[in-house]
Amino acid sequence: MLDRRTFLRIMGAGAAGCLMPVRGLASLLRPEEEQTLFAVVHGADPAATVRKAVELLGGMGSFIAKNDVVFVKPNISWDRTPQQAATTNPDVVAAVVRMVLEAGAKKVIVADNACNDARRTYKRSGIKDAAKKAGADVMHMEKRKFVKVDLGGGVLKKWEVFREAIEADKIVNIPIAKHHGLSGVTLSMKNMMGLIGGKRDLLHQKLGESIVDLTAYFKPTLHILDAVRILKAHGPQGGSLKDVTKLDTVAASIDPVKIDAFGITLFGKDPAEFPHLGMAEERGLGHRDFKSEGYQAIELS
């Protein structure tokens, strides 16, 4: 039986679906000099691709101030190689670290609360070596560094949070686009789970609400979606190369809802089917219609 919420969701999704063609048309009429709010870059070299994407948004300098401490949050959850697409591409991570440092950041921290043994995931994902080489302070999320704070969320109240992430001036979120058994896909908002400790398994019972709460709390300055390789099935851990598709794509925006909506389309799905986007919109985190304004997609030769 339909409850009221589901009913409203369906109605909302339907309405959004109806409006979409109109908005798409509007974007075509957009004047050239309009500021880019959502950048999609396609290119063979991940580092160049991510650079271009950030450049389109105005360059890292427009997000990072001099002497900022910046927390870069890739996905380093699983004991998998970059080819298996369960963790953020190390070249993308390294390029982001370099850009942040070039923008004048005092310190760049790279860390994630891994699901498998962190020593293995950091190493095997290639992120530890790549980020270190790029100049980041790659650290493990050791227990003492978690502090209990009031997240003030809808479902998440008091929870343990990684201290360095709160104390950092800016957070740059670099998720990888993956299939996920429960949320369907895992993108920018889901990636916020790696900044908290405690019994994260409990959150899976109200996953959508939880990741919206986390995104609202951490408010990353910039989201960069790694879709160089995406994991299309058996996520979030994957393991088989047959589930991996190479897209050579990177998207960037300050709007996590746009990023997630775009990510969903990469899997051939309709953003309207994902209730957490609606919740995020209600919370004022952004808009799922990533093409409506400031959309720019380019191809690197």
Next chain:
Amino acid sequence: MKNLRRASQIVFLILFLFLFIQTEYKGKNELGLPVRFFLDFDPLIALSSLLTAHTVRLIFLLSLATIALTLLFGRVFCGWVCPLGTLNTAIGYFRMRRLKLSLSEGRYPGFRPLKYYILVFILVAAVFGWNAAGFLDPISLTIRSLAIGFNPVVNKMVRSFFEFTYALQIPGISPALDAVYSAMIGTVLAFEQPVFLQMILVGVLFAIVLGLSLLAPRFWCRYLCPLGALLGLIGTKQALARVDVDGEKCISCQKCNVSCQGDATPFPAGDWASRECLTCFNCRDVCPAEAVTIHPTTVRTGSGNVDLQRRWILTSGLAALVAVPAVGIGGHRKRTHPLLIRPPGAIPEEQFVKTCVKCGECMKVCLTNGLQPTFSEAGAEGLWTPILVPRLGYCEYNCNLCSQVCPTGAIREITVEEKKEIRIGLAFIDKNRCIPYFLGRNCIVCEEHCPVPDKAIVFIEE
């Protein structure tokens, strides 16, 4: 010579501790270091494996080097190399200083035969199928006790200190100390606080072994150690390093006897017990009259060696004959304990119990701390053998570290690819507790964590 010996003891102890600390994942699938080095040179481990499990591993040949050395120089392994011996020496050192000269204080010559009877017990038990050597072999004992009993406590103490200073958040001081702490984690400290069942039991037993050195210097080595007994028997002749007291020069001060590490009574001349001698050179170095020499000779035979009494040898053997069936009786033999999950690559259970020497290397190296010592799961005969306790740590899909460190092949060497094909146990879903079944709510953590690419756990939408 005494200083040279001390240097050797310190170097080997440091090497031992270094290899112990390195028995942990350090960023590579292969450990790359011979962390079980000391076990490889241990003839008691080799002999017991040979007698119990009838297995000969190529690596056991290394123990022949120890045997050769012992034939020529006596128990130099005990005196110069053994890490437990060195720990006992260090503790005994404080005791030695307080001993009054020419008194029998701190010496229990009557206990000297004990270790031979213990050895007899172990060997007879081994022949009849119980590998008891690992419990008392000094190398196995030390690694296991440090790993399970001491390391968690040391870690906890150091961690508590640094975590306290971190929490204080004193400007300047806390960050500096935290940088030191961060550098220590994964290098000298374990990556995560180790947790072991039976930590207290194993730790207290080891503390007793060490504490006995306060009763008499190297009490364990002199009176209890079965490896010491074995090497003593092998090195009875010790043709290249025999103690000789020149009766004309000797002033009968007995300093040699008091300083003797092994209770081998160099004085009076002729009473020297070669089997007890640890070739430590104390007697020679301490002699004010320079009457003691240690030199190669085959002519003289030590008459001071204690007579092993036949009835006690028989008693020990008989005790073993009673013990072997006794430890084998138990529920575990009738029906395998449902939670007895052995490490991947473990040979069949019956052979496994016979082959494992309970050294704890696999538990020390286990990435997730899931490998724990058994208590009753494998019966008394299998006490302290490894068991995977999934609630404490899972078996990492891409890891084969335990198979790399096993000294006896109880866990055979397997590649990571082979390991992925091995089924160590079978998980099942308790529908009375599973959240989607029981509460009708979403939860997918098990499926998410299932490392098999095509998933052994699937989620059905209803």
